[in-house]
Amino acid sequence: MDKPGIGTLQESSLHNALKKWYARPGDLLETKVGGYWIDIVRGDQLIEIQTKNFSSIRKKLERLVKDHPVRLVYPIAVERWILRIANISEQVLSTRKSPKRGKILDLFSELVRFPHLVIEPNFSLEILYIQEEAVWQDDGRGSWRRKHWSLIDHRLVNVIGSREFHSVEDYYGFLPPDLPQEFTVQDLAGRINTPGWLANKMAYSLRQMGILEVVGKKRQAYLYAIKEHASATPGGTHI
Numbered sequence: 001m002d003k004p005g006i007g008t009l010q011e012s013s014l015h016n017a018l019k020k021w022y023a024r025p026g027d028l029l030e031t032k033v034g035g036y037w038i039d040i041v042r043g044d045q046l047i048e049i050q051t052k053n054f055s056s057i058r059k060k061l062e063r064l065v066k067d068h069p070v071r072l073v074y075p076i077a078v079e080r081w082i083l084r085i086a087n088i089s090e091q092v093l094s095t096r097k098s099p100k101r102g103k104i105l106d107l108f109s110e111l112v113r114f115p116h117l118v119i120e121p122n123f124s125l126e127i128l129y130i131q132e133e134a135v136w137q138d139d140g141r142g143s144w145r146r147k148h149w150s151l152i153d154h155r156l157v158n159v160i161g162s163r164e165f166h167s168v169e170d171y172y173g174f175l176p177p178d179l180p181q182e183f184t185v186q187d188l189a190g191r192i193n194t195p196g197w198l199a200n201k202m203a204y205s206l207r208q209m210g211i212l213e214v215v216g217k218k219r220q221a222y223l224y225a226i227k228e229h230a231s232a233t234p235g236g237t238h239i
Helices: 013-022 054-064 104-111 115-119 168-174 185-192 196-208
Strands: 028-033 036-042 045-049 070-085 092-097 123-137 150-165 212-218 221-226
Touching: 013 036, 013 045, 013 070, 013 123, 013 150, 036 054, 045 054, 054 070, 070 104, 070 150, 104 123, 104 196, 115 123, 115 168, 115 196, 150 168, 168 196, 185 196, 185 221, 196 212, 196 221
Parallel strands: 045 070, 070 123
Antiparallel strands: 028 036, 036 045, 070 092, 123 150, 212 221
């Protein structure tokens, strides 16, 4: 490690724990490459773990992927427990399981920031399916949705699986096989059982990757079609 503590002062417990979980013997942690601090350097591969806010690393990845193999690791919480702690003593007041379950399509809420990177030969992405704890503190300063409890941290409980994406072909599988030849975002949302806003981000991302193309309009909605690709089949990775 070039400089102990760099990158850990403002990262969540989740990010730090995933970095330790992902690292192998011989890896370099928090090493500077091309003017940027990298979470993990494994031989000639640069590994960045990002738990949210892809916008903050867009320029960094766009620069690094030109000269280095870059892997982006993104966790999706398929199970979550909420820990409520006291404001001063931080004593655990209660624990309950959240009904919210993350799914792989949630990736597009962040990947929409730079879907063009998928086209880069040096870029790969890995989804980690995790169990996590969300820590709420009774400080009166949080969102009204949490009744003014603050969400202060995310903690890793377990990594229970993963999925890797190495090329554009891997993303064709997000499209369900029963889509009509021409379809709208609402058609897509209905078949993958996801909100329209997320289906819209997915359609935009796949269009930027060259997987979808706009072929017309139906009233005010764009009509999309899947671009044919010899080695790609819709439905291969859809969850």
